Amino acid sequence: MKTSILEERQKSIGAGGAGRGLSCDQDSVSGSVSQRACVYCGARVVLNPITDAFHIVHGPIGCASYTWDIRGSLTSGSELYRNSFSTDLQERDVVFGGAKKLAAAIEEIVADYAPKLIFVYATCIVGVIGDDVDAVCRDAERRFGIRCIPVKSPGFSGNKSFGYKMACNAIMELILPHRLSEEAYQKEATGVNILGDYNLAGEMWIIENYLREIGVPVHATVTGDASYESLISAPRAALNIVQCAGSMIYLAGRMEEELGVPYERVSFFGVEDTTDSLLRVARRVGGPDAEDRARAFCARRAREIRPVVEAYRPHLEGKRAAIYVGGGFKAISLIRQFQSMGMEPVVVGTQTGRPEDYEVIRSLVGQECVVLDDANPAELETFMKLKGADILVGGVKERPLAYKLGVAFCDHNHERRHALAGFEGVVNFTKEIHDSINSPVWRAIA
Amino acid sequence: MLDLTPKGEYERTALRINPCKTCQPVGAMYAALGVHGCMPYSHGSQGCASYHRTFLSRHFKEPAIAATSSFTEGASVFGGGSNLRTGARNVFDVYNPEIIAVHTTCLSETIGDDMNAYIQDLDIPEGKHVIHTNTPSYVGSHINGYFNMMSGFIRYLSAKSEIHNGRVAVFPGFVNPGDMREIRRMAKAMKTPITLFPDTSGVMDAPMTGHFAMYPQGGTPLGDVIGLGDCMKTIALGELTSEEPAIELERKCGVDYDLLPLPIGIDATDRFLMTLAKSFNRDVPYELEEERGQLVDVMLDAHFYLVGKRVAIFGDPDTVIGLTAFALELGLVPAYVLTGTPGERFDRRVKKLLAAAGVDEETVRVKSSGDLFELHQWMMDAPVDLMIGTSYGKQIAKALDVPFVRAGFPILDRYAHPYFPIVGYRGALRLFEQIANAVMDRQDRDCADEDLEVVM
Structure with missing residues (x-):
């Protein structure tokens, strides 16, 4: 196939080093085979890990079925969120309105369970058919004394990032009533909330353990392994640490402004970023020896994993990596991680990176590296081939593409096989990259 | 796992829990991928195309290519005509398919996009084609989408000339x-x-x-x-x-x-x-007669292990009807037969099969428009020895510790299955092996040490 690139897309593709800014945060072009999802998808992936909430998808069945138990977010408590609830709108509902059905669905939940928290996701057609989801939710809160929070997520109303924002607004609506007075906050606030980790393969637990180890209490985990009770304790934290900035920086901003909780961006991918993040957290909210404890802890853990990583290094040195992930911050961590493994990032793309992320990315990679926003399969193929990538790090839609090209693959998204965060994650990641790149299967390719 | 499912009746009219179907467009996309050189095209928000491609990729472990109109606020107010125009032009320019097969979504249906008119107005390159079908997500299921897309191809393209082609x-x-x-x-x-x-x-x-x-x-x-x-x-x-x-x-x-x-x-x-x-x-x-004879031979050899076992079968309507028919041939006793796709015809067809096999239909729960929450409840009330269906049954199978054979769509948690048939005598032989293995593995697992037999 010829390797042509849509003209409108040229502005979204650049190279490492200095140069003009990359066009990003735009809507996808009609007719492109975009890897991107929609507003609803963004909202859903952020809120879904809240384990003891009823997540009701208000719309036709598809939006519910495609998001049923797909995130790989683990729970230490309720399994409720692993069920799929929806109103499964039918033609008559579209004609006569679906609000009554939604109200009835909520009643059916209330009748059989004692829900504390319900999220109602408004999908594409809900606004178009004129359902007043806000009113239905308000009414349910009043009648049943529960929290019933609308999530405004019609797919067409923006891109996936906008969906993250809608999810953040829903979380704000949940926690705002639990805010402390300024006086109480000054006196009582301790520890942190962890924002933007979804406990894929238990990663939230790894981070929580580290913080416990260095003496920093954790209130709410947003949203990996979150529960109603833990979420409403969020206003008591002295600091928000934000891992996946793409999804949660907006919430962090709102919490800073409206609840007075400051935030710090962190990343627990790779030894360098994990260590740096823990030190910064310790400095800001730990007790007097927290920083020393953190430094000692990180040094010890880094030492422990070094022999394992070093054993793999000769098999990875000089290999070329392509990165295509959701957010910019993760891409940045992955670049650093690959570089520390002796590998060279040759293609770096994100679905929802911001201009400032792309600046950092371009400063980290070599001039030979292709940097691109919202890539489609044809572009990924073109540049992976051009740059001779040995492995692609991406999500579910990229996996079969990579395999067809004879390129190794690592899922750094919902279908990740192992925890990739923290020091454990470095070992798992290195091993996974090695196992895929050096699998005998590539030798079978004619 | 699934410990929130209450035993007994739970009256629901509005709430769908754990569906056994999905929406029309994904079926339309799958059908369109079955025409050579075709680019499936989703006329709606970009999330739809993304979800459908992901869903198909998760089942087939293959790339599923499709383009989208990428609706924005503007399109939802003014209609998606200009999105389709730009989209079709871009697809032909960049991806160069023989044909674009457009399906609608709940959004474009609800705002009332007139697809016939839009497509008539398109500038289609010489020798290329654009067809469409309407796939409102709020009607039927992915099965409807599949056959609607087939009808769309036929309506636009199929033609009768003077001579039969002998096929x-x-x-x-x-x-x-x-x-x-x-x-x-x-x-x-x-x-x-x-x-x-x-x-x-x-x-x-x-x-x-x-x-x-x-x-x-x-x-x-x-x-x-x-x-x-x-x-x-x-x-x-x-x-x-x-x-x-x-x-x-x-x-x-x-x-x-x-x-x-x-x-x-x-x-x-x-x-x-x-x-x-x-x-x-x-x-x-003879080649096919031989396959039939081999199948019957194997069924005979092992019939003892399967006769009288209670089975729950769920998934897409025609697949479930086929599996139920085969289960009856094996002497299994269907206890629950369920599809999420609406349509009473399903119930009638299954009941006819039961009657033909001499099974009292009162002893079997047959349901269209059902969901897996309900199936779970039934199975809690009166257990079965075996489940046959899609990956979404695995939670129930684990919760109730029931042997589970995967068949149908989607199967998201296993590999290589799309390469093997369940149709034909060969397909039945494969199904038979899976079913017998599931039941016999269970017997081996659960039996006392002194009852474990090397020869079965």
Whole structure:
């Protein structure tokens, strides 16, 4: 196939080093085979890990079925969120309105369970058919004394990032009533909330353990392994640490402004970023020896994993990596991680990176590296081939593409096989990259 | 796991829990991928295309390529006409397909986009095609989307010329590439030329070549889709899936059709082969008779292990009907037979099968428009020995510790399954092995040490 690139897309593709800014945060072009999802998808992936909430998808069945138990977010408590609830709108509902059905669905939940928290996701057609989801939710809160929070997520109303924002607004609506007075906050606030980790393969637990180890209490985990009770304790934290900035920086901003909780961006991918993040957290909210404890802890853990990583290094040195992930911050961590493994990032793309992320990315990679926003399969193929990538790090839609090209693959998204965060994650990641790149299967390719 | 499912009745009219279906567009996308050189095109928000591609990729472990109109606020107010114009132009410019197959979404349906008019206004490059079908997500299920897309192709393209092409059109139903290959293999063994439409083999089970082909070698050739109008007749497999397009072809080109169940199990495969044989006045060759004999031989050898076991079967309507028929042939006792796709015809068909096998229908719960929450409740009330269905049954299987055989769509948690058939005698043999292994593995697992036998 010829390797042509849509003209409108040229502005979204650049190279490492200095140069003009990359066009990003735009809507996808009609007719492109975009890897991107929609507003609803963004909202859903952020809120879904809240384990003891009823997540009701208000719309036709598809939006519910495609998001049923797909995130790989683990729970230490309720399994409720692993069920799929929806109103499964039918033609008559579209004609006569679906609000009554939604109200009835909520009643059916209330009748059989004692829900504390319900999220109602408004999908594409809900606004178009004129359902007043806000009113239905308000009414349910009043009648049943529960929290019933609308999530405004019609797919067409923006891109996936906008969906993250809608999810953040829903979380704000949940926690705002639990805010402390300024006086109480000054006196009582301790520890942190962890924002933007979804406990894929238990990663939230790894981070929580580290913080416990260095003496920093954790209130709410947003949203990996979150529960109603833990979420409403969020206003008591002295600091928000934000891992996946793409999804949660907006919430962090709102919490800073409206609840007075400051935030710090962190990343627990790779030894360098994990260590740096823990030190910064310790400095800001730990007790007097927290920083020393953190430094000692990180040094010890880094030492422990070094022999394992070093054993793999000769098999990875000089290999070329392509990165295509959701957010910019993760891409940045992955670049650093690959570089520390002796590998060279040759293609770096994100679905929802911001201009400032792309600046950092371009400063980290070599001039030979292709940097691109919202890539489609044809572009990924073109540049992976051009740059001779040995492995692609991406999500579910990229996996079969990579395999067809004879390129190794690592899922750094919902279908990740192992925890990739923290020091454990470095070992798992290195091993996974090695196992895929050096699998005998590539030798079978004619 | 699933410990929130209450035992007993739970009255629901509005709430859907743990669905056993999904929406029309994904079926339309799958059907469109079964035409060679076709770019499926989703006319709606970009999330739809993304979800459908992901869903198909998770089942087939293959790239599923499709373009989208990428609706924005503006399109939802002013209509998606300009999105489609830009989209179609971009797709032809960049991805260069033979044909674009557009399906709608709940959004474009609700705002009332007039697709016929939009497509008439398109500037379509010489020799290329754009077709469409309406797939409102709030009607039916992915099965409807699949057959609507087939009807769309026929409506736009199929034509009748002066001469028969000497072929029979076979509509395979919503099945895997492995099934489609098996149908073609059987027809070849019979020396009966067919046009299989759609045909996702070679597309959704494409080989690894070191190259990414946007349009892999497989798929029904466009010429054959056009030529459907010149077929002697249609054999429509899957009564709830394939009849509508068969009617469309009859209406447009006067091609008669025979409506048969999916050829799952002995009787349904017999019927398919006999119909094919009769259409061409041929005999069934020894090769296939031998396969039938082998299947019966194996069923006989192991019948003891399966007779009387209670089974729950769930998934897409025609697949479930086929699996139920085969289960009855094996002496299994269907306890629960459920599909999420709406349509009372399903209930009637299953009850007819039960009656023919002498099973009192009062002892079996049969349901269309059902969901897996309900199935779980039934199974808590009165357990079964075996489940057959899609990956979404695995939570129930684990919660209740029931042997589980995966069959149907989607299977998201296993590999290589789309390459193997469940249709035909060979497909039945494979199903038989899976079913018998599941039941016998369970017996080995649960029996006392002194009862463990090396020879079974």
